[in-house]
Amino acid sequence: MTDIVNPFERLAGRLSEFINRPDHRVILPVTAVATAVFLNVTDGLFMERAITWRNEVFADTTAMRVGWVALCGAIGFGIGWFFSGKHKALRSMLLGLVLGVVGFLLLFDHGAMGWGSSTFLSVAAFIVGLGYWISGAASGLADRLSRTPTTFGDSKWADYAELYAADLIGGDGFLVGCVRDESGEWQTIHYEGERHIATIAPNRSGKGTTSIIPNLLIRDSSVVVIDPKGENAMITAEHRQEVLGQDVYVVDPWAITGLSTACFNPIDWLVAGDIELSDNAMLLADAIIMTMGENEQFWTEEAKALLLGIMLYVATAPQEEGQRHLGRVRDLLLLDGDDLRKLFMAMLKSPHHAVQSTGARCLQKDDKLLSNVMASVQAQTHFLDSPRLRENLSRSDFRFEDLKAGKMTIYLVLPADKLNSHGRWLRLLIQQALTVNARNIEVQPDKPVLFILDELPALGKLTMVEQAFGLMAGFGMQLQAVSQDASQLKRIYGEGWESFIANAGVIQYFGSRDRFTAEYFSKLCGVTTVWDWSTALGRSVGITSGSNGGTNKGTSDTDTVAAKQRQLAYPDQLMRMPKDKQLILIENMNPIMAAKRSWRATPELKDLGVNLRADNGDRLSGDSGQSLEDGTTA
Numbered sequence: 068m069t070d071i072v073n074p075f076e077r078l079a080g081r082l083s084e085f086i087n088r089p090d091h092r093v094i095l096p097v098t099a100v101a102t103a104v105f106l107n108v109t110d111g112l113f114m115e116r117a118i119t120w121r122n123e124v125f126a127d128t129t130a131m132r133v134g135w136v137a138l139c140g141a142i143g144f145g146i147g148w149f150f151s152g153k154h155k156a157l158r159s160m161l162l163g164l165v166l167g168v169v170g171f172l173l174l175f176d177h178g179a180m181g182w183g184s185s186t187f188l189s190v191a192a193f194i195v196g197l198g199y200w201i202s203g204a205a206s207g208l209a210d211r212l213s214r215t216p217t218t219f220g221d222s223k224w225a226d227y228a229e230l231y232a233a234d235l236i237g238g239d240g241f242l243v244g245c246v247r248d249e250s251g252e253w254q255t256i257h258y259e260g261e262r263h264i265a266t267i268a269p270n271r272s273g274k275g276t277t278s279i280i281p282n283l284l285i286r287d288s289s290v291v292v293i294d295p296k297g298e299n300a301m302i303t304a305e306h307r308q309e310v311l312g313q314d315v316y317v318v319d320p321w322a323i324t325g326l327s328t329a330c331f332n333p334i335d336w337l338v339a340g341d342i343e344l345s346d347n348a349m350l351l352a353d354a355i356i357m358t359m360g361e362n363e364q365f366w367t368e369e370a371k372a373l374l375l376g377i378m379l380y381v382a383t384a385p386q387e388e389g390q391r392h393l394g395r396v397r398d399l400l401l402l403d404g405d406d407l408r409k410l411f412m413a414m415l416k417s418p419h420h421a422v423q424s425t426g427a428r429c430l431q432k433d434d435k436l437l438s439n440v441m442a443s444v445q446a447q448t449h450f451l452d453s454p455r456l457r458e459n460l461s462r463s464d465f466r467f468e469d470l471k472a473g474k475m476t477i478y479l480v481l482p483a484d485k486l487n488s489h490g491r492w493l494r495l496l497i498q499q500a501l502t503v504n505a506r507n508i509e510v511q512p513d514k515p516v517l518f519i520l521d522e523l524p525a526l527g528k529l530t531m532v533e534q535a536f537g538l539m540a541g542f543g544m545q546l547q548a549v550s551q552d553a554s555q556l557k558r559i560y561g562e563g564w565e566s567f568i569a570n571a572g573v574i575q576y577f578g579s580r581d582r583f584t585a586e587y588f589s590k591l592c593g594v595t596t597v598w599d600w601s602t603a604l605g606r607s608v609g610i611t612s613g614s615n616g617g618t619n620k621g622t623s624d625t626d627t628v629a630a631k632q633r634q635l636a637y638p639d640q641l642m643r644m645p646k647d648k649q650l651i652l653i654e655n656m657n658p659i660m661a662a663k664r665s666w667r668a669t670p671e672l673k674d675l676g677v678n679l680r681a682d683n684g685d686r687l688s689g690d691s692g693q694s695l696e697d698g699t700t701a
Contacts, residue, residue: 217596219594219595219596219631220593220594220632221596222593222595222658223595223635223657224635225656225658225659227246227247227248227249229657230256231248233656234259235256235257235258235653235656236248236254236256237255237257239257239285240258240259240260241257241264241282241286241517241545241547241573242255242256242282242285243256243257243258243575243651243661244256244277244649244651244659244661244664245661245662245663246659246661246662253662253664256661258653260573261515261540261572262540262545262570262571262573263535263536263540263572264545264546264547264548264571264573264575265547265548265550265567265568265573265574265575266278266550266575266577267550267551267552267576267579268549268550268551268575268577269551269552269578269579269580270551272579273577273663273665274521274549275296276666276667277649277663277664277665277666278547278575278663279299279519279521279549280298280302280666280676281666281672282517282519283302283303284666284675284676285672286517287311288474288512288514289313289470289473289517290516290518290519291470291476291497291516292479292518292521293519293520293521293523294479294480294521295480295481295483295521296482297319297323297324299478300324300480301324301326301677302677302679303676304317304478305677308476310675311474313475314473315475316329316476316478317329318331318459318478318479319478319480320453320456320459320480321455321481321485323482329465330461330462330463331460331463331465331496332391332392332393332462333351333495333496333499334382334391334392334460336503337382337383344383344419345375345419345421347502348375348379349375350498350502350531351498351499352371352372352375352378353371353498354491354494354497355447355491356371356374357494357527357528366439366443367443369440369443370440370444370447372425373425373429373440373444374396374400374444374448375421375425376414376424376426377396377399378396379417379419379421379422380413380414380417380422380425381396381399383417383418383419386413392457392460392462393451394457396448396451397448397452397457400441400445400448407441408430410426411426411429411430412430413426415427415430448491449488450488450489450491456492465477467499467503468507470500470503470516471504471507471511471516479496483522494526494527497518497520497529500518501518501535502531504543505539507543508543510543511543512543515544515545516544516545517546517547518544518546519549520532520546520547520549521549522549522550522551523549524550524551524558528559528560532546532548533563536567536570537570540570548571552581552583552584553583553588554584557583572653572654573651573652573653574651574653575649575651576588576650576651576652577644577649578641578643578648578650580642582642585638585639586638588636589634589640589641591652592634592635592650592652593635594634595634595635596631597630597631598630599628599629601629603627635658636650646663647662647663647664648662648663649661649663
């Protein structure tokens with residue numbers, strides 16, 4: 068993406084740059100004098116001989132003219148070559164030599180050569196002195212002409228110097244993108260702040276290879292990452308454990324990565340005697356039961372209350388020892404008739420008020436109402452019938468509480484085709500992980516725990532994520548929310564979707580064909596002021612009648628230059644953004660048009676991860692014989 072600058076502004080800028088070069092402010096007047104002297108001497112000494120030679124040798128005047136044009140072109144090319152930027156040292160040496168010879172003649176030759184040198188140097192000195200001030204005035208005029216007004220806006224693309232001054236080049240913060248420095252070398256942009264990251268990237272736009280995987284390869288803080296394809300784990304798990312020294316857990320119930328699977332049981336969080344026992348159960352119920360519409364609010368709340376009570380019963384009842392997991396909760400929800408009534412009677416005997424309350428309320432409901440509430444809960448817990456998921460939920464190999472205290476990486480792997488049907492499992496784990504670490508504000512790690520929430524809108528509205536973006540930037544956590552377009556966020560989070568943008572320290576936009584998203588980011592880029600050139604043509608015709616009548620015709624044209632407002636980037640430009648480019652908006656910075664570089668094309672990263680393409684599909688498997696600790700193999 069390049070800014071549009073009118074030709075006059077570009078010409079004035081280049082003129083200013085050319086004149087302001089220190090050597091040019093002296094050499095230009097000298098060159099003018101030298102050229103004039105050269106032409107006069109050439110004309111006086113050689114023109115007559117050249118004409119005679121032409122008449123003798125060339126009978127064809129056409130050939131002579133062509134030869135003369137070629138000779139002048141060669142002379143001009145030679146002069147241009149001599150005054151090019153590559154031969155500054157040679158020019159200085161020859162100029163010094165000429166001045167030395169002329170000065171020697173001026174001082175020691177009292178004849179014609181000495182007087183001629185005196186005249187030449189006098190004229191040259193006069194022109195140099197006058198030219199110095201003329202060039203200064205021309206430089207000031209060029210500067211004024213090239214300076215774009217800011218009447219209607221001053222947005223502009225950030226250049227490398229601006230990024231360097233803001234300490235965004237290099238470092239070990241969140242890797243955002245790449246730009247070239249003045250020498251043409253690639254430099255990485257890193258965000259060292261604690262605010263969150265919002266990434267808007269359509270499908271197949273490279274968000275994994277250019278953003279998620281590079282940060283997993285270099286980030287040495289604890290990380291929780293949603294990994295729909297399992298590729299993030301296959302590429303980076305070995306490096307994060309063996310090189311970065313982290314405890315790595317790949318929670319992969321469907322075993323799509325080929326890595327040993329770690330398990331996690333959310334019910335282990337519900338501990339009898341914990342003062343926040345009921346609150347924790349409510350958070351889990353809120354993650355599982357999703358609101359299906361405003362008209363379904365009553366059934367949603369009733370379903371949450373019933374699920375809360377059943378979960379607390381499984382977590383605390385002595386008779387449930389050995390089967391405290393969500394699979395057991397699902398089994399109890401499928402009871403009917405006398406078995407269901409016996410369950411509610413047993414809940415009345417619980418020492419926990421929330422369990423007693425749930426049992427009492429269910430016994431008070433008439434059969435039809437209770438049946439509808441049970442149907443609502445059952446409909447939203449179908450995912451717990453999956454044998455693979457039930458097994459994965461049966462025990463815990465790690466605790467989310469250890470994310471801040473130590474260095475650990477957790478990959479939550481869910482096949483893309485199961486995001487809709489089993490997305491509640493991811494909601495459950497993300498909700499719990501965020502809550503646990505938000506409460507633990509006493510422990511502040513050196514770097515915030517990074518939560519990479521890929522395909523966030525597919526999980527539905529998560530209240531905890533929305534709150535985290537607005538309130539938890541300083542809680543030792545940093546979130547990267549990834550969405551395919553802004554329309555997805557708006558559809559899921561309603562009018563509050565812009566809080567993801569407003570509270571993000573970094574916004575990445577990889578382009579999209581979505582008009583709403585393109586228009587939104589076009590406005591975020593702001594407006595700038597450009598020169599608007601217009602030409603008006605007019606023609607007049609006058610006729611005089613009578614014996615001396617005649618016709619008068621006239622034409623006129625008027626050129627007008629005025630400042631005009633325009634978007635720094637129009638929506639269609641963003642929609643046609645090259646695949647290797649991205650728009651970056653960083654707090655308190657001008658918009659940045661940066662490059663996206665795949666980790667495989669980055670020399671510093673390509674040897675850190677496992678290249679699945681190069682290995683011809685040889686995905687990290689237990690057959691390699693290398694065992695990663697805590698249930699992960701590579």
